Amino acid sequence: EDVRRDYSVWVLTLAIVPQYLLFMLIGFEAYTLSLVYMGDYMKRQNWGEFILTVELIVHALCSIGIYLGRFLRFNSWDIVTNPNVLVSRTLEDLTAKGPLLVMGVTFITVAILYYLAKWVTLAIAHQGRESDRLESRSDDSSTSQELS
Template identity: 50%
Template sequence: MKLILADAFEAFNQYSGWIIWNLFLAFIPFVLSFGLYLRPSRKRSGLWWFCFIIFLAFLPNAPYLLTDIIHLVEAIRADYSIWITTLIFIPLHLLAIFLGWEAYVISLINQSYYLKKQGANKFIVLSELSTHGLSAIGIYLGRFRRFNSWDLITQPNILLNSTIDDLTTKKPLLVIWITFIILIIFYWLTKQITLGTLWRIKQLFYDLDAKN
């Protein structure tokens, strides 16, 4: 038993240690989206814009977890027992990917709700597409260039030059476009499921209140 636990701990550190940190980064924009988009006031103060910039800077960290599927593949290929693979690697990694992606979807749903509340319904689709585009660029810069969100402040010149190079080079641009399309498709599907689930939960509570 001790040997199994030791192997499980070693396996987690080697292939799954990223989960807590990456989820923390993914949930920063998720939490900010509630303060930015669901608050009762319509005024946009300097603090609001500051939080909005942080929201945009960290938002790609949420869909970025989709690319962490490579860690799951590496873990499965590693020489660990079937128990560690099926009871630790697969459920843990899939849960982390799901939570990160759902955080992204809900953040954009909150953003769309805010635009609707502002009477800017016609800009909802454009805002979603723009966000997907920026996220696709951010995912590429994070996965292949190994940049982080805070590099916008610590090394903006290097980040800007790398972004321009990638957007004007055929292969990186192709990867970014493919990522953009995947985000659009996955987001649309997950958005329908999430909104449907939220509606059912709301309806359930409404029915319970009506009975009482």
């Protein structure tokens, strides 16, 4: 007996696909916020000139990790359980053209999506700060009018 469920096209289109897209969006926003907070920390430590370099290194490492997980089917526990296989396969694939192309396209995709998400996130944060400032000004002016 087949234990897989056959979902109708409508269930897939209207329920499951949007759910996965939402989870992917939430996960990528968490990635974006993590790097934004890291950049803020680096600015406070007077390392602001290295933010772009560190962001690009993180994107490159994520691209390698995505390749290892999606194409070579490694998991995080393989670092402990199969370190020799993990290292040898990674070094093999880092010197081959096909895998490098996949990692390069993944890097470009992650970088572009990150900078778009960062722009939107910072714009929303700026808009929130702007509205808070306007509210505090209106509260201050109404308080001063009440005192007069």
